[in-house]
Amino acid sequence: MYLHLFLVFVAAACLTPRNLVAADGDRPAVSVSVVKVEKDFSFGYIKRAGSITAIRKVRISSEVGGMVERLFFERGDRVKRGQILAEIGTSKIRLEVEQALTALKAAEIQLEKVKKGSRAEEIAISEAALKEADAALRESEEHFRRIEALYGKSAVSTSEYDSALRAVESTRSRRAAMVQQLSMAREGARKEDRAIAEAQVAQAGAAVALAKDRLFRSVIRSPIEGVVSHKAVEEGEVIIVPPGAAVAQIVDSSSFKVEVAVSEMDVVNVRENSLLQFTVDPLPGKTFNAEVTFVSPAAEPLTRNYVIELLVKHPDKAMSDGMTARVRIPRAEAGAVTVHPSALTEKDGSVGIYVVENDKAVFRRVDVGGYKGDRIIISKGLVEGEFLITNPAIVKEGTKVTY
Structure with a gap:
């Protein structure tokens, strides 16, 4: 996985001058620079690729269905918090608000009328009707008294007497x-009314509140300040109920985090609140x-790696959501062998180094295990005490060397 890091040195190896390399055993030995391989007990690091993610990345959705009447943004626009992004079915909902307000006004007028009770002319009509009932009652009572006197003298029949009595009772009921009616007109509306x-x-007022809420929600605003990273609708499109369809995505480009996965061998060297360094391609x-x-307390089931989250300090303005970060993860290499990058070369597609064996250059394939400052950790392929050729470009397999 580290092969790409050494392409520069590999290219240098491919430019080996022929006149400097021994062709066979008859050629004189080539003078080379060597260093004795020794173990380094200092603390190194490895690089792990992670992903840069905006801490605040908001998916903007519509809470109401309807036609997208107006859009006020394009992809890549920088928007402020509260800025209007779109209007969804707003014209129709405005009509609903007006209708609800009209219904509320009518209900308020009716309530006021009920509170005031009957008008003066209605009371006057009731008073006049009562006077007529009084007059009718007096007349029926006088008529009954005459019939009653005649009935006592057997001058009228029983049926005439009964008819006069019923007339009195009827007029009394009408008067009551x-x-x-007059009492109700003067008293006003009943409690039930x-x-x-x-x-x-109250019902009409609630309808107004609901309509205004729908109107407010039909106007979509940005909840954060950031950059529009995705535009999901165009003017004229219809958002179908149920609502919740995406309209846009806003990314806050002022703060980022890095997520990176590390092995169980490396997670033990990472602590919360510690600072790590990373580069961006x-x-x-x-x-x-x-x-x-954050350091995950459990490994991912499939990869067996542990997820680490880091808060970027002072992010660069050119940094964007989704970029690749190469994080330096501390690694304790007990007695690790390190070499300068210039000592690495390539042979037959394999990365390795040249060591001196029996006064000859011998290619040794190595495994790169990480970094330690400006040096590279060799995890496999070198043995302490060997002599490493530091200028491999002038030798090849079997070249006689002197140092």
Whole structure:
């Protein structure tokens, strides 16, 4: 996995000058530079590829269905918090609000009318009706008294007497009804009538509140400041109920985190709140710091790796969501062998080094295990005490050497 890191040195190896390399055993020995392989007990690191992710990445959805009437953004636009992004079915919902307000006004007028009770002319009509009932009662009573006197003298029949009596009772009932009607007109509406009218006002008010809420939600606003990373709709499209369809995605480019997976051998060297360094491929020559905010307590089931999250300190303006970060993970190499990158070369597609054996250059394939400062850790292929050729470009397999 480290092969790509050494392409520069491999290319240098391919440019070996022929006049410097011994062709066979008759050629004189080539003078080379060597170093004795020794173990380094200092602390090194390995690089692990991770992903840069915006800490705040919001998917904007519509809470109401309807036609996308207007859009106020394009992909890549920077938007502020609360800025209007779109209007969904707003015109129709405005009509619903107006209708609800009209119904509320009518209910309020009816309630006011009920509270005030009958008008003056209605009371006057009731009073006039009562006077007529009084006059009719007096007339029927006088008529009954005459019939009663004649009935006592047997001058009228029983049926005439009964008819006069029923007339008195009927006029008395009508008068009682007129008295009650006048009393109600003067008293005003009953409690039940008021309760009904008040309930109608409350219901109409709730309808207004619901319509206004729908109107508010039909106007989509950005909940954060950031950059539009995705545009999901166009003007004229219809968002079908149920609502929740995506309209856009906003990314806050002011804060980022890095997620990286490490092996069980390396996770033990990472602690929360510690600082690690990382580089970004599209930003060569720059090194960034990040604070470890989370170390997974359990390995991923499939990879058996542990996820680490880091908060980027002072992110670069050119840094974007989704970029690859190469994080330096501490690694304790007990007695690790390290070499300078210039000592690495390539032969038959394998990365390795040249060591001196019996005064000849011998190619040795090696495994790269990490980094330690500006040196490379060799995890396999070198033995302490061997002599390593540091200028491999001037030798090949079997070249006689002197140092």
